[in-house]
Amino acid sequence: MSNQNSVWLAHEAALTQKRLIPHLKRALGTLADTEQQIFLDRLTAHFPSLFSALFELYASRYDFFYHLETILTTAAEMYAARPDDLKALDGLRETHPNWYLSEVMMGAVCYVDRFAGDLVGIRGRLPYFRELGITYLHLMPLFLSPEKQHDGGYAVSSFREVNPALGSMDDLAELSRELRANGISLVLDFVFNHTSDEHEWAKRALAGDPEYQDFYLMFDDRRLPDQYEARLREIFPDQAPGSFTYRSEIKKWVWTTFHRYQWDLNYANPAVFHAMLSEMLFLANQGVEVLRLDAVPFIWKQLGTDCENLPQAHTIIRAFNTLVRIAAPALLFKSEAIVHPQKVRSYIDEAKCQLSYNPIMMVSLWDALATRDVRFMTHTMQKRFTIPHGTSWVNYIRSHDDIGWGFADEDAVEIGINPNDHRYFLNMFYTGRFPGSFAAGLPFNYNPRTQDMRISGTTASLAGLEQALERDEAILKEHAIRRVLMLYAIVLSAGGIPLLYLGDELATLNDYSYRENPDLADDSRWVHRPHLDDERLSKRRDPRTIEGRVFQTLSNLIFIRKRTPAFRTGETTFFDTGSPHVLGYTRHQQIMVLANFSDFAQTIHLPALIKSQLYAPVLHLIDLITGSDYTPDQPITLEPYTIVWLERRG
Numbered sequence: 001m002s003n004q005n006s007v008w009l010a011h012e013a014a015l016t017q018k019r020l021i022p023h024l025k026r027a028l029g030t031l032a033d034t035e036q037q038i039f040l041d042r043l044t045a046h047f048p049s050l051f052s053a054l055f056e057l058y059a060s061r062y063d064f065f066y067h068l069e070t071i072l073t074t075a076a077e078m079y080a081a082r083p084d085d086l087k088a089l090d091g092l093r094e095t096h097p098n099w100y101l102s103e104v105m106m107g108a109v110c111y112v113d114r115f116a117g118d119l120v121g122i123r124g125r126l127p128y129f130r131e132l133g134i135t136y137l138h139l140m141p142l143f144l145s146p147e148k149q150h151d152g153g154y155a156v157s158s159f160r161e162v163n164p165a166l167g168s169m170d171d172l173a174e175l176s177r178e179l180r181a182n183g184i185s186l187v188l189d190f191v192f193n194h195t196s197d198e199h200e201w202a203k204r205a206l207a208g209d210p211e212y213q214d215f216y217l218m219f220d221d222r223r224l225p226d227q228y229e230a231r232l233r234e235i236f237p238d239q240a241p242g243s244f245t246y247r248s249e250i251k252k253w254v255w256t257t258f259h260r261y262q263w264d265l266n267y268a269n270p271a272v273f274h275a276m277l278s279e280m281l282f283l284a285n286q287g288v289e290v291l292r293l294d295a296v297p298f299i300w301k302q303l304g305t306d307c308e309n310l311p312q313a314h315t316i317i318r319a320f321n322t323l324v325r326i327a328a329p330a331l332l333f334k335s336e337a338i339v340h341p342q343k344v345r346s347y348i349d350e351a352k353c354q355l356s357y358n359p360i361m362m363v364s365l366w367d368a369l370a371t372r373d374v375r376f377m378t379h380t381m382q383k384r385f386t387i388p389h390g391t392s393w394v395n396y397i398r399s400h401d402d403i404g405w406g407f408a409d410e411d412a413v414e415i416g417i418n419p420n421d422h423r424y425f426l427n428m429f430y431t432g433r434f435p436g437s438f439a440a441g442l443p444f445n446y447n448p449r450t451q452d453m454r455i456s457g458t459t460a461s462l463a464g465l466e467q468a469l470e471r472d473e474a475i476l477k478e479h480a481i482r483r484v485l486m487l488y489a490i491v492l493s494a495g496g497i498p499l500l501y502l503g504d505e506l507a508t509l510n511d512y513s514y515r516e517n518p519d520l521a522d523d524s525r526w527v528h529r530p531h532l533d534d535e536r537l538s539k540r541r542d543p544r545t546i547e548g549r550v551f552q553t554l555s556n557l558i559f560i561r562k563r564t565p566a567f568r569t570g571e572t573t574f575f576d577t578g579s580p581h582v583l584g585y586t587r588h589q590q591i592m593v594l595a596n597f598s599d600f601a602q603t604i605h606l607p608a609l610i611k612s613q614l615y616a617p618v619l620h621l622i623d624l625i626t627g628s629d630y631t632p633d634q635p636i637t638l639e640p641y642t643i644v645w646l647e648r649r650g
């Protein structure tokens, strides 16, 4: 924008704000003056950036100012309706804005039904969450969803009704309060790229209402869909090829990036922005503290592009975020962008999300495990791990989704790896077809045209436990268990919020029973979404069992993390350890982590590393995990798949 334009825009913003205040005061009318003033002060602080974002998106509309007014009125109304305890939380978060960077943060994720039956069942699991030190709990989508075609809840039919099988809105609000009282922040999905075709808006659109047809992207013939499709990526080429679905009821093609029953919303229509803002602030007022923004790359479409990660997608999220800062500032955004590393990053830099999944590290970990070589990971992490202060990765090993090999081709090329061959290798390895592979994964959405596929499987099965148990060989079992623990020990120490996929702490294996359920059978992701197994759970206190060993070691690692300030989000420096099999990084120049990705013991020469990585003199180093003491002039030998957290002393 030219200087002149931005001066004009700032002036226009100031005038608009002035004009809006009387309307907003009406919406805030029920509140005490001091509370009204809090809203108006926040408005003043954020209005210029909000105005410029909305201007960028919608200024070409003749009714721009009308929409602006409805958007802000909704923000004011939702603020007025926000419960007092959440307003108090807003204040607390504003005075401690970096709370989520702390070393005490520990995330967990689960399906409500599969982990605990229903929302009341989740409350019953509070003691378990305390055992694990959880402070952040992501419950997978729990709103009303079609009975058969639900995509695990990612096809939402109402953002204001809990799926009756799981409970009610009251149960949810009650749960969020109880979690908060136990120091746990509730994290829910905001599935805002699409709704199910059973959502009220979709039903009205199907009944022919043009106002609601404009909530989605609909076409009378294949002309535009064909032009778009020339550039679009198919997300589910197996189950839902193409990106448009014909609906004979209205004789129109509907944009459906994911499944045919998931209709993409039309954010070029400000009424959609407004409607989704209401849903978002409604969720915030239920006590949700982090919204996982689902499928962010796809929310804006433009002919002639691949319709992913467009600048307007960032602007929409930034505008939502600004409104949240005004009406419900305790809420944070976590972006779910499983795309090219640079694009992942753009949701932090451009869209201003405070949190982002870290698929870059997730993929690197599995890569290093398969190759026993950490050089690609080190190279990638050196380039891409550092993000601005005040933002944080959510580091994970597994999610409910497939693993796609989303590393940057250029990173691979820079260290002499052919990206396509390497993806082929990783797919063969993790589906167990590569000779000597330890993994038991399944292909997901094999695309015969591009030869592409992604991988499903639980952490333990991908790390070799399933095969080791079948072959009943002690050394294979030992290595598999250590791989699981080493991966988690990295996620716990690398910097960011560690996210545990619940079940992993009990070394849960693949569950093939989804194949017998016709509603799930065509989606191999269900293999790694098993129900919590009570038998496994009951073994967690017995260290002679695999479950017990994994559970106890992992919970011990979590507690060490939580009492170690150098594990807070912030400075992480990856370095070359001198061995291609040993990953190394330092945290705040205080802790040096070394992890051996090989089947053989590796000896690392410490003095040089200490000199180059920890700078100031070190008298000795304590491994926080085992308590072992190392003097800096000794070499250190790491057994296969073990890790040390060396803290400097002296």
Ligand code: GLC
Pocket: 151, 152, 154, 155, 191, 258, 294, 295, 336, 400, 401
């Ligand atoms: C997200 C979810 C995935 C779902 C898709 C469509 O990426 O993680 O499970 O299929 O969005 O909502």
Ligand code: GLC
Pocket: 235, 295, 336, 337, 338, 339, 401, 402, 404
């Ligand atoms: C693709 C999408 C991602 C989605 C996943 C679902 O990887 O980029 O957003 O979660 O598919 O399996």
